[in-house]
Amino acid sequence: MSAAGRSADGRLLGGYVVLYLVFLYLPVALIPLFSFNDSIQAAFPLKGFTLGWYQSLADNEALYGALLTSLFVAMIAASVATLCGVTIAYMEMRGGSRAASVISGLARLPILIPGVVAGIALLILVNLAGLGPSRSAVVLGHVLVALPTTVVVMRSRFAAIPKSIAEAAADLGATGWPTFARIMLPLAAPAIGSAFMLAFLTSFDEFIVAFFLAGAEPTLPLFIWGQLRFPKALPSVMALGTTILVASIAIAALAEALRRRGLSVTRPAPGRIPASPVTATR
Amino acid sequence: MxxxxxxxxxxxxxxxxxxxxxxxxxxxxxxxxxxxxxxxxxxxxxLRNNAGPLLGEGFTIENFVSIAIDPLYWTVIIRSLSIAGLVTAATVVTAYPVAYYLAFHAGSRRGLILFLVTLPFWTSYLLRVFAWKIVLAYNGVLNSALIVTGLQNEPAIALLNTPAAVVITLAHAYAPFAILPIYVSLQTIPTSLLEAASDLGARPFTSFRRIVLPNSMPGVLAAALVVFVPTVGDYVTPALVGGPSSTMIGSLIQSQFGKANDWPFGSALAVVVMLVILAVILLARHADRAFGSRT
The missing domain is CATH 1.20.5 (Single alpha-helices involved in coiled-coils or other helix-helix interfaces)
Structure with missing residues (x-):
């Protein structure tokens, strides 16, 4: 393959990648576009600019309730999932325990369980436990959904810490807890922040499992789902959707920045693959 | 230790x-x-009867028998498999060139493109599906754009509430899932292998077919799996853009735990879904072994 041929291929492929990204983002970009459009119909031509749909969100009590529920659920679910992710990944990387690798494998299993199956399985579980559909039930559901993400992020972080650091700690007399708490946790801190934020996002945007588990207090995506029945509410849904998109993108960008900073602490130039559960099915 | x-x-x-x-x-x-x-x-x-207490009564295989003998369920299962299969094929085929570009051509833009393709992963799935509802609606974005640009005089595309709408929407919603696994497997191919092939006179297409493709097969199969699993059980997209002719197995499970209120039967349907997924995983494992031996 000549150098010229290779770069021509590259340009062609580069054009394809641009088209692909347009396809990826165009439909989603319509939501912000029409959220500023002064019409109930989401159709061209645009009717005129308005902030009215955003104002209509301001005095919606049900929306605030759903937002608070979502924030509450996401905070707790992300904390629990991060705690599990950190401990599971650390114990697996430390080696020496068969249980640790079995648990780590199990924790990544939810990638292979469709949301509807996870949803009904947990619905049966919470009813059996006497909890019933409730905020706590959604928290449990979201711990399950976010678990693969946190485990994957933490595994790649702990794998990047040179073995020699743990060995040096052991030579100097540090045992399990001090090594973990005073050496590994500080080294992994940015990745822990990243794992928490990604788990938070996963929970905050999650709909399929929450649909089965939410009781009288809907989460934000469930609130949106309820609004989709009313054609008149569509523009407000788009205004709300735009707000959620902007917040999600900001948090995801922050998580990515943290994760990269974390990797550069002990490794000069890693192959920068954004951590995502989809890279970890194997 | x-x-x-x-x-x-x-x-x-x-x-x-x-x-x-x-x-x-x-x-x-x-x-x-x-x-x-x-x-x-x-x-x-x-394996229980739908009666009285939460966990039903007695033991029975009735639920599985009803699924096996009623053609309606076969139709829905086959439809779910076809839709998920089409979506998987479409996402993997369209993602492959992007992953290839990332692995071999992206250079300094790699970080940015990787971030852009993973970003949708972290945005709301419901909103991604909702976006297609407004695109495909009869008086929606697509038809109105065709009218405004003068390509059509009246709404011409009636995709909403068809299985095609489900395929398009799911393929878009899960598109970014396929890129990363393929990219990761492409990245592990040593460039020396490609140089050796070219030194030995292999033409670009030959070295793609004989080296790149077989070596990236584990990534392709992983990508297929992460797209197939959530799409085969999806119930949100059929409900929002699919209409009654696109009912999928996920929709049936959801209704058994909702309106129909037959949890044991819904569980049996869920077991069937998990068995289907297990079969697909085993198939992928088998295919992986067949290709993996070439490395």
């Missing part, structure tokens, strides 16, 4: 056992209760 042997002492060994147990506890609790126990409950319930 050999490194602990150097710091012997019975006390520290005991402390280490406590530490190990404490560190394993959160993960063990979460995985055993939320995954193993919850899934066994589904299996258990699928």
């Amino acid at each position: 050999t490194r602990d042997a150097t710091t012997a002492g019975a006390l520290s060994a005991k402390r280490d056992t406590v530490f190990t147990a404490a560190m394993l506890l959160p993960g063990a609790l979460a995985t055993v209760v939320l995954i193993l126990f919850a899934l066994s409950l589904v299996l258990f319930l699928s």
Whole structure:
């Protein structure tokens, strides 16, 4: 393959990648576009600019309730999932325990369980436990959904810490807890922040499992789902959707920045693959 | 744990056992209760009669028999498989060139493109599906754009409420899932292998077919799996853009736990979905082994 041929291929492929990204983002970009459009119909031509749909969100009590529920659920679910992710990944990387690798494998299993199956399985579980559909039930559901993400992020972080650091700690007399708490946790801190934020996002945007588990207090995506029945509410849904998109993108960008900073602490130039559960099915 | 042997002492060994147990506890609790126990409950319930108490009564295989003999369920299962299969094929085929570009041509833009393709992963799935509802609606974005640009005089495309709308929407919603696994597997191919092929006179297409494609097969199969699993059980997209002719197995499960209120039967349907997924995983494993031997 000549150098010229290779770069021509590259340009062609580069054009394809641009088209692909347009396809990826165009439909989603319509939501912000029409959220500023002064019409109930989401159709061209645009009717005129308005902030009215955003104002209509301001005095919606049900929306605030759903937002608070979502924030509450996401905070707790992300904390629990991060705690599990950190401990599971650390114990697996430390080696020496068969249980640790079995648990780590199990924790990544939810990638292979469709949301509807996870949803009904947990619905049966919470009813059996006497909890019933409730905020706590959604928290449990979201711990399950976010678990693969946190485990994957933490595994790649702990794998990047040179073995020699743990060995040096052991030579100097540090045992399990001090090594973990005073050496590994500080080294992994940015990745822990990243794992928490990604788990938070996963929970905050999650709909399929929450649909089965939410009781009288809907989460934000469930609130949106309820609004989709009313054609008149569509523009407000788009205004709300735009707000959620902007917040999600900001948090995801922050998580990515943290994760990269974390990797550069002990490794000069890693192959920068954004951590995502989809890279970890194997 | 050999490194602990150097710091012997019975006390520290005991402390280490406590530490190990404490560190394993959160993960063990979460995985055993939320995954193993919850899934066994589904299996258990699928073998019960729909009666009285939460967990039904007696033991029966009636639920599975009704699924097996009623052509309606076969239709829905086959439709779910076809839709998920089409979506998987479409996402993997369209993602492959992007992954290839990332692995071999992206250069300094790699970080940015990787971030852009992973970003949708972290945005709301419901909103991504909702976006297509407004695009495909009869008086929606697509038709109105065609009219405004003068390409059509009246709404011409009636995709909403057809299985095609489900395929398009799901393919878009899960598109970014396919890129990363393929990219990761392409990245592990040593460039020396490609140089050697070219030195030995292999034409670009030959070295793609003989080296790149077989070596990236594990990534392709992983990508296929992560797209197939959530799409085969999806119920949101059929409900929002699919209409009655696109009912999928996920929709049936959801209604058994909702309006129809037959949890044991819904569980049996869920078991069928999991069995289908298991079969697909085994198939992928088998294919992987067939290709993997070439490395």
